[in-house]
Structure formats: structure tokens, C-alpha cells
Amino acid sequence: MTVTKGLEGIVATTSSISSIIDDTLTYVGYDIDDLAENATFEEVIYLLWHRRLPNKEELKELTAQLAENMDVPKEVLDHFKTFPIQSVHPMAALRSAISNLGLYDAEADVMDKEANYKKAIRLQAQISTIVTAFARIRKGLEPVSPKKDLSFAANFLYMLSGKDPSAIEEEAFNKALVLHADHELNASTFTARVCVATLSDVYSGITAAIGALKGPLHGGxxxxxxxxxxxxxxxxxxxxxxxxxxxxxxxxxxxxxxxxxxxxxxxxxxxxxxxxxxxxxxxxxxxxxxxxxxxxxxxxxxxxxxxxxxxxxxxxxLGIDHDLFTPIFAVSRTSGWLAHILEQYDNNRLIRPRAEYTGPGMQKYVPVDER
The missing domain is CATH 1.10.230.10 (Cytochrome P450-Terp, domain 2)
Incomplete structure (x- = not known):
């Protein structure tokens, strides 16, 4: 066997979601420069999940679906109040909340294509609410409900501060979301795919991905x-x-x-x-x-x-607390994680690499009294 530390240069799967070729990042063949300057985050979500840009009606429908699914079960938000709120890192809180969220989804373990897509909508919508709610609850503030008429980017900033963002603030945050949406087979995306390749559920896949993103060599x-x-x-x-x-x-x-x-x-x-x-x-x-x-x-x-x-x-x-930077990364990258999870389900094979053993050779058990 050939051992490659960190799997560097190893091609582990095929994917039609994003590519990095000659220092050019594309989402489904669209150059990131083109998307960063022109696309909304909602368009990018649709692109990653459907492998094409939406028309006006499709974009309107997705935008409405995201807005309608932003509300989070009260029990999930109340759970934050049981945390050591002043010391817990927001990524740890987010990891727990997404896992907790699965407990309140009646379709959490339904694995057909339609159910998984509906869960993708709910997760993408609700992760934004979870991050902003935690940010407020730890300051003794009540969560702010989303507005149905705001974009995804504007809604996040609104739920965080309670104020409508300016046009430049919305533009900046939308651009950041677009740029972080996917990045081929990075550590957290690979983690998500490994998790759901066992046919575990979508919530488990996103929770696992958040755990990987938490590290300072990745999202931190x-x-x-x-x-x-x-x-x-x-x-x-x-x-x-x-x-x-x-x-x-x-x-x-x-x-x-x-x-x-x-x-x-x-x-x-x-x-x-x-x-x-x-x-x-x-x-x-x-x-x-x-x-x-x-x-x-x-x-x-x-x-x-x-x-x-x-x-x-x-x-x-943008006035965002510094320890929220990585959870914001997760809010954006959830769109890519979900695209990869759905793709893994569509053509699944258990991901099970090998390791080169470097320990001692064959040994014989010796009873404890003789050691």
C-alpha cells in the first residue's frame, strides 16, 4: 500500500458539484469570480443542489421555502439556556443544536429522496436562526424572528442585530456566503460524506461536518x-x-x-x-x-x-462577534455539505480506507500474573 499523509493528492470520489483546477474554483462549472460578483446566495444554493442556476420562478420558490422554514423549535433554543453560556464556544453550541434539531424532525430518519431534500431546506434555513439566536441568548437578549421579505444574507444580519442591514452590509455578507459555499472535498465535506456513506441521516452528516470545521486548521x-x-x-x-x-x-x-x-x-x-x-x-x-x-x-x-x-x-x-466567524462559515458551507450529502446518497458506497500498520509484530498473550 502507498501511504499519503493527510490523503494529500488522493482522489477519493467523483463529484459534479465543485472543482479546483489550476487555481480556479468553480461551482458546477461557474467561475467563483463570476458568482461572487453577480450571484445571490440563494442562487448558489440552488446551483449546488440542482447543478444549474434557477429561473425566476425557481429562485422565488426556493427563497420562499427558506424563509418559511427559518423558525426553530422552541425546545432547541431553550436548550441554549442550559449551556455554560458565557464559556461555551459558539461552534460547540452549534454542533449540539444541529444534533438536537434532528430530534424534532419527524422525517429525520426517512431516507427517500424527497424527504432528504425537504430536510436540506429546513437545515439550510434553520442553521442561520440557530447561530443568531445563540449569539443573542448568551447576551441576555431574546432571539429575533426572521422577516419573510429579506434575503438570506440580510435576514442573518437582521436576526443578529435586530436592525435591517444597509445595502453595503447585505452585499458584503452575501458575497462572503457565496465564497464559502463549497470547496470540493475539504476536511468537513469529506467528514460529512464519510458519515452519510454509512446511510446515517442528514442531521448526523451536518453535525459531523461542523465538528470537523471547528478546528483552527479548517474553519477556525x-x-x-x-x-x-x-x-x-x-x-x-x-x-x-x-x-x-x-x-x-x-x-x-x-x-x-x-x-x-x-x-x-x-x-x-x-x-x-x-x-x-x-x-x-x-x-x-x-x-x-x-x-x-x-x-x-x-x-x-x-x-x-x-x-x-x-x-x-x-x-x-459588520459588528459580528469574533467567535461567530466560524459558525458563519458553517451557515454558508451547509449549502455545500448538503449538496455532497445528497450526491453521496445518490451513488453510495461505504467509505472505508485502510491504514498501514506500524506497531509491533505478532505477540502472544501472557497472563497478568506472569507479566
Whole structure:
């Protein structure tokens, strides 16, 4: 057997959902640059699930279905109040809530195609409500019910703050959702597919994916980037901070990506949005620090920034708590996870790789008194 650490370069399945070829990311053949500039998140959800963009009626129907299914069972939200609310990380709360959500779905274990699609609608709609409700409950605030006439992106920001977002805020958040929606066979997507390949249910698949996304080497990177920017404090401190990190061979979060040689194609969209939003909110120092860090790091190492690097200052400028950055990633990536879960069900085979054994050779049992 040939062993490849981290399964790097191993092709584990076929998929018609997204591709990364020559540093170009596509969703069903549509370049991410095209979608980031033009598409709504609702269009991207439809594209990932149906492998084509919707017409007006289909988009209207999906938008209505998402809006109608955003309400979450009261029992799920009340469960948050039993958590150690001031210390629990939102990703841990989200992981538990999605698992809990399955208990209140009468079709949770119904595995036909129609039932699974309905569950996909409910999960995509409700994860947004769960994240925003937790964010408010831990501050002693009541959850805000969604508005039926708002877009998915606008509804999230509305449920988080209780205020209708501005056009630029909605645009920025929609763009972030589009950019994070899918990314081929990343760690959390692979986890979801492994889980449901056993014919486990959709809720189990999404819960497993959230568990994988929680790690700082995957979804947690943008939260770590914002922590870094906060620690640095000002542009004047960037050079010494970066030099110290590089001299000590410490990782600087938000740089490099295993599947891209010349840079993450998503990063430039959030860089432009970071510049615009930080200026608008009077927090240009975060964009300026980010640019300076990028210049210093890329001059020393061939590691361009990835999508996490500039998403940190974008989310901060939207007034979002830093530990909510990864749950927001999950809100978006749920669309991709669900696409892959449904695809796995359609052409399923149990995913069961092998491991090369490196332990001792054949041994003989010795009774405990003789050891």
C-alpha cells in the first residue's frame, strides 16, 4: 500500500458539484469570480443542489421555502439556556443544536429522496436562526424572528442585530456566503460524506461536518486572524510582530492553502470588501494591518493569503462577534455539505480506507500474573 499523509493528492470520489483546477474554483462549472460578483446566495444554493442556476420562478420558490422554514423549535433554543453560556464556544453550541434539531424532525430518519431534500431546506434555513439566536441568548437578549421579505444574507444580519442591514452590509455578507459555499472535498465535506456513506441521516452528516470545521486548521482560521489583528493593534506594530513570528517559525494564520499554488482565488473579493467596509466604519487600521502583513509574509514565503485572511476584517466591520466567524462559515458551507450529502446518497458506497500498520509484530498473550 502507498501511504499519503493527510490523503494529500488522493482522489477519493467523483463529484459534479465543485472543482479546483489550476487555481480556479468553480461551482458546477461557474467561475467563483463570476458568482461572487453577480450571484445571490440563494442562487448558489440552488446551483449546488440542482447543478444549474434557477429561473425566476425557481429562485422565488426556493427563497420562499427558506424563509418559511427559518423558525426553530422552541425546545432547541431553550436548550441554549442550559449551556455554560458565557464559556461555551459558539461552534460547540452549534454542533449540539444541529444534533438536537434532528430530534424534532419527524422525517429525520426517512431516507427517500424527497424527504432528504425537504430536510436540506429546513437545515439550510434553520442553521442561520440557530447561530443568531445563540449569539443573542448568551447576551441576555431574546432571539429575533426572521422577516419573510429579506434575503438570506440580510435576514442573518437582521436576526443578529435586530436592525435591517444597509445595502453595503447585505452585499458584503452575501458575497462572503457565496465564497464559502463549497470547496470540493475539504476536511468537513469529506467528514460529512464519510458519515452519510454509512446511510446515517442528514442531521448526523451536518453535525459531523461542523465538528470537523471547528478546528483552527479548517474553519477556525478567520477567528484566529482577527485575534492576531487585535493583538497587533496598529500598523506600526506589524513589522516586529511578523518578524518575531517568522523568526520563531510560528504559523501566521490566514496564509497558504494545500490545493492552491498561486493563491486562493476567493481572497481578492474579500480584500476589496474589507477595504470598503473598514473605511466606511472608521476602522481602516484593520485593512491596513492586513495589507502590511500580507506584504511582509509573501516577501518571505510563497504563501499568499487565503479566504480566511480578509474575511476576518469584513466580519468585524459588520459588528459580528469574533467567535461567530466560524459558525458563519458553517451557515454558508451547509449549502455545500448538503449538496455532497445528497450526491453521496445518490451513488453510495461505504467509505472505508485502510491504514498501514506500524506497531509491533505478532505477540502472544501472557497472563497478568506472569507479566
Amino acid at each position: 482560521a478567520n477567528e484566529a486572524v482577527m485575534k492576531m489583528l487585535t493583538e497587533i493593534g496598529s500598523v506600526e506594530n506589524v513589522e516586529s510582530y511578523v518578524k518575531n513570528k517568522l523568526d520563531n517559525k510560528e504559523k501566521i494564520m490566514g496564509f497558504g492553502h494545500r490545493v492552491y499554488r498561486n493563491g486562493d482565488p476567493r481572497a481578492k473579493h474579500l480584500r476589496a470588501m474589507s477595504e470598503k467596509l473598514t473605511k466606511l466604519t472608521g476602522q481602516s487600521q484593520y485593512y491596513e494591518m492586513s495589507v502590511k502583513i500580507e506584504e511582509l509574509v509573501t516577501s518571505q514565503k510563497p504563501l499568499p493569503p487565503n479566504v480566511d485572511f480578509y474575511s476576518a476584517s469584513v466580519y468585524h466591520s
